[in-house]
Amino acid sequence: MNLQPYWEQPTLLHEHREEPRASYIPYGDIEGARADKRSRSPWYQTLNGSWKFSYRPRAKDVTTEWVDESFDATSWDDLLVPSCWQVQGYDQLQYTNVNYPFPYDPPYVPDDNPAGLYVREFRIGEEWTGKDTHIMFEGVNACFYLWINGSYAGYSQGSRVPAEFNISPYVRQGSNKIAVMVLKWCDGSYLEDQDQWRYTGIFRDVYLLARDSAHIRDVFCRTQLDEKLQSAQLHIELDTTGSTTVALQLSNREGQKLLTEQAEMNGKETISLQIDSPTLWNAEHPYLYELVISSGEEVLRFKVGFRQVEIKDGVFYINGQDVKLKGVNRHDSHPELGQTIPLQHMIEDLKLMKRHNINTIRTSHYPNDPRFLDLCDEFGFYVIDEADLESHGDFSLHYGMKNSKALPNLPEWKEAFLERQVRMVERDKNHASVIIWSLGNESFYGPNHIAMAEWTQQRDETRLVHYEGAAHDPDHMQDQSSLDMESRMYMSVADLEAYAQNDQNKKPMLLCEYSHAMGNGPGDLKDYWEVMYAYPKLMGGCVWEWVDHGIKTVTEDGKPFFAYGGDFGEKPHDGNFCIDGLVSPVRKPNIGLLELKEVYAPLTIEAVDAAQGKLKLTNRYDFSSLSKLTLRYRLQAEGTLLQQGELAAPTLAPHESTEFVVPINLPSIHEAVDLELSCILNEELPWADAGYALAHVQFEVKPRTVERFTRPLLPTRAVHALEQGNTLVMEGFDFKHTFDLSLGTFVGMTKHGVHMLAAPAQFQVWRAPIDNDRNEKHAWQGQGLHRAVAKIYRAEWEQLSAKQVTIKVHYSLGGYSIRNILQGMAEWTVDSRGDITLKTNVEIKEGIDFLPRFGLQLTMPKGNEAVTYYGLGPHESYIDKKLSVKRDVYRTSVDQMHVDYIMPQENGSRYSTEWAVVSNLLGMGLRFTAADSFSFNASHFTPEDLTKAGHNVELVRRDETIVHVDYKMSGVGSNSCGPRLMEKYQFNEKSFTFEVKIQPIFTEDE
Structure with missing residues (x-):
């Protein structure tokens, strides 16, 4: 043969x-x-x-x-x-x-x-x-x-x-x-x-x-609602392979029989059923009817959801309500099984999505297992069902060419394109969750796509048709009339808003991919959704993407890790670009998912008069009241609980807003006081227990009234300074500090003989590049930021009183072969308590667009594992990644502050910290306070360690603790694939002053 x-x-x-x-x-x-x-x-x-x-x-x-x-x-x-x-x-x-x-x-x-x-x-x-x-x-x-x-x-x-x-x-x-x-x-x-x-x-x-030789071959259940959504038609298109008796039975979810029908059939025929006052399906209330069809010895069962999908005046509607698609892109991915996905694995994905307020899934970039759509119907998700079609390599080779020989333009490939759409639509056409058919992904745009779109609209007028690739035909050289929406990938926030404001744009906009969730990110979610909510023309979007596609494997010496491109010696490969999800390969939520949860939250709470507890609440549900939610509030001052209670969520229709008052009593204290509210489920749901928090928000209701930065000096104590060669030794009642005048920095700090420094303190501008820095790191490396060292022009000291020594250092930072990065003057002051205050004025040289960070790096000896801080937590936060954190006093450890990204990178920073203590288990260590809040981090890895390692398993934990007290750090954005970091999140100041106090302590309450 x-x-x-x-x-x-x-x-x-x-x-x-x-x-x-x-x-x-x-x-x-x-x-x-x-x-x-x-x-x-x-x-x-x-x-x-x-x-x-x-x-x-x-x-x-x-x-x-x-x-x-x-x-x-x-x-x-x-x-x-x-x-x-x-x-x-x-x-x-x-x-x-x-x-x-x-x-x-x-x-x-x-x-x-x-x-x-x-x-x-x-x-x-x-x-x-x-x-x-x-x-x-x-x-x-x-x-x-x-x-x-x-x-x-x-x-x-x-x-x-x-x-x-x-x-x-x-x-x-x-x-x-x-x-x-x-x-x-x-x-x-x-x-x-x-x-x-x-x-x-x-x-x-x-x-x-x-x-049976004569059986029901195919079934297509179309639902049609009247204008008032009060009556529905169920059109059941049947196709039999021969003459047979067909019996139909429609029941509601409660098991009550509503309609029955029987007919003799041979071939294709449509039976229509009338349903009065139907309960409609949507992602918030996924109500499904049961249709049972019997023929011969066979019984077929379908779940039917009555819902209407349409676009009117450029606005996307489901069941007459304008809806925002709060989505993610999801590949089939399992860390051990590859694309073979167990049913329970699908269920866990969907439950996790529900718990993080996601309502939409784009099946990137192919139809998923058919059971996945059964689950989406039942749990309640809107699905953008995507054809198994992507010719990205062909697209990239022909990009920008007119009359190209790209595959979408070739007639001999037309049937291959069309068949992929037909087979998907025919398989999935009875799923209420499928609201949009997608023609595939990143395959240019040509006549073969148009054939797909036209066939789809003719076959199924109840859903919309999507294809982002048409965006690469901006002059509409090809007909786009069969596409129901505009679609973009990684559109900037500014461009998104410009589209919404342009009256010439008649179609709604869907961001089928946005906010690339790779590594330490994304950091632009809130900005997108402020614009999304502001304009009805914007449908929403799907974050790229759901899961890190790491493959579970082990090193030669048996250490487990998640592999990415190139780890198996393959060529070509794209490295860790597959590690770009909101959850880890084993479905542990990355911090980016916690951020997304807050942006997609079912309600928004804003301050009207926070000091009076007066707030404004907006219901972000599309079809639900807030009856399943309870508002839990806490009033606290620097870790001390002052008041707590619960309120029933206001009675509010979808999309409406109201003002309400939290009954707080502000105390007469010096500390800042915060009001925190959590949105709690008050009943058990299939995907979460009662008491689960769907969202939280925090407001400062009373500012601090006493400056924490300064401490009164003790009148009976003094500081003594002695210069020995290039070393300045400063001693007091219980401390001894050593300053190297040639290095321009402290090389020793002790209290009661306990050493607090294991290496010279230094200024730091480099951070281990995060994945979203990939388009900036080449410029930063070209400017020498990763190899910057200090040049000390002169260091001078004086003692004007018995209680204070001042050291002034004129310095610059730069790397070999390039101009200096910055120039500064640092003034170090040591007082009679042993407190060290740094005040540095910095000028950034021309040509530096923005810095990753600027701050002080200190290396503390082995044993300094305990961390207490007052700031945002409990996990990492950055200027544009702080929606899922709240201000409080946190007690943690250096190891717990580390975020173990599969590809090592900058991690673990705490934005807007007011004070922090790093100490041994007895409380002996250093306390850091700044005139303004600062970014703080403690780690067992230096930025160089993280930069050098390609996998987390390659990191070698240092015994020492590396502490960063940063004046500022740039945000994280989503520029691994998305737009450049927004200017307001760039650390682009050209001159600034940074002031921080370092206090050797023996107990946290010193």
Whole structure:
């Protein structure tokens, strides 16, 4: 038997494959269908499990004797199906973003095209006698050939949509043999160039179905609401394979039968049902009706949600309400299984999203497992369902070219484009959660996309059509009338607002990707949503992306870590660009997700007169009151609880605002007083327990009235200074400090003989680049920031009184081969208590756009592990990443302050700190206070350590504690892929004064 090389023929997409249909499983009775467990159907038989497997490096070298029934494959390997063969030890693990992993030569792929040969036995029992036998592959990457009992049964490509075959002519009662050959690449791989790990194999479920010879082949449930949303039509389009009696039963969620219908059918026919006063489906109240359809010995069950999706006057509406899509992009990703996703894993993803106020998912960039959409229907999510189509490598090669030979423009590729849309729409058309069909991602824009859009609108007028790639046709050289919205990636906040303000822009705007959540970020979420809420024309958007795509592995010496691109020696690769999610590979929320939770919160609380407890509340729900929420408040002063209580959330319709008063009593104290409110669930929901906090906000209601920076000196004590060579020694009652005049800094600080410094203090302008610094770090490195050292021009000291010594240092910072970065004068003062005050005036040289940071770095000896601070916490915060923190007194440790990013980078800083103490466990250490709040960090890694390491497992923990007291640090933004850091978050001051006090202490209350 000769193998036909279908894998390089873009017009040959399948052979003997069934027409696409809606996703369903036929059951034997209503009870089995309601159980929603596939294994309870007598007409279902899984083929998941252990298969015999042989990996072959070249498909062209494979002969077909192994498909014969007589071939003995017992010596082959055992491979679990479903699975991706790369995570099972075969072939090459590879992560690439834009670039194709093979030479660009469409439709051809390399001759060294790996193939996986799969073989197993299965049995058909007597109960299937007289039935047609179908086999369903829910996902196979990239293409495959099928044989049953030695007979060729078909071919299919298109990795993430189902392929169904009627194998009745080839099967028999009793034992049967199935053989499948899967190829790594085919011409379709040019359309599957998504930003992801490149996996191969039978990676989703495989199963058999027994069907009546005359059965219901397809079902399409369309819902239509009247103008007042008070009555609905359910149009049920049925397609049968022959003459059969069809019975329909519609029930509500409570199990009450509403309508029944029976009809004789043969072929396609539509049955319409009228429902008065329907309960509508939306993401906040995902109410689903049950439709049961019976025919012969089969029972089909569908969940039906009545909802209306439309655009009116440039505004996006669901069920007559303008809605904001608060979304994320989600890949199928598992740290051990690759793209094979267990059902419980999907459930945990959705629960986690719900708990963080996410209401929308873009299935980037392909249809997910069909069970995922069942869950979205039930939990309540709006889904942008995206076709398995991305030709990013082709797009980048043709970008900017007119009349290019890009694939969307080539007629011979039209059917390949169109079929991917058709198969997705037909599979997912009965899901209420799907509100928008997407034509794919980053594939340029041409006639082939237009054919997809036009077919989609004709097939399903109840949903909208999206495609961001049309943005790369700004002059509308191609027809965009079939696209219902404008869509952009990583649009700046300013450009987003400009679009909304331009009356010439008639379509609503969706940011299908924004706020790139890579590493220590994102830092621009609040800015986007201030604009989103301000303009009805803006639909919302989806953060890129949900999860870090690290692969769980171990180093040679057995240390576990998450691998990224290049860790397996693959070429090409895109490094850690796959580590860009809101959650870790094991679904631990990154701090970026906590920030997003606050931005997507179901209510907004603003101060009207905070001192009087007078606040303004806005209901951000689209369809809900606030009845499920309770407001819990706390009044506190620097860690001391003054008052607490609970209030019922005001009665408020969606999108409305009201003022309310929290009954607080302000005390007569010197400390600053803060009012904190938390939005608490007062009942249990499927995704969260009662008492779970959906949002929080904090207001300063009383400012501090006494300056904390200064302390009165003790009248009986003095400080004595003695210059010994280049060293100035200053001693007092219980301290001894050492200043190196040639280095221009302190090299020793002691109290009662306890050493507080392990290395000279120094000024620091460098931070270990975060992922969002990737476009700035080259400029910073070119300016020498990473190698900056101090030049001391002169250091002078004087003692004007017995209680004070002053040292003045004129210095600059610079690196070899380049101009100095800055010039400054530092004035150090030591008083009779041993307190050290630094005041430095700094001038930044021309050509420095903005600095990562400026501050003082101190190295404290081993044992200084305890940290107490008054500022924002409990986790890291930056000038543009502080929505999920609150001001309080926090007690933590140096290790707990570290954020263990997979790719090491700047982390753990606490923005707006008022004071901090780093000490040993007995409270012996240093206390830091500033005239103004400062950014504070304590770590066991220097910025150089973090810069040098490529993976967190490479970090070597220092015994010493590295303390940073920063005047300022630039924000984190989302510039790893998004727009440049907003100017207001850049540390771009050209001159400034920084003042900080360092106090050696033995107890925190000194």
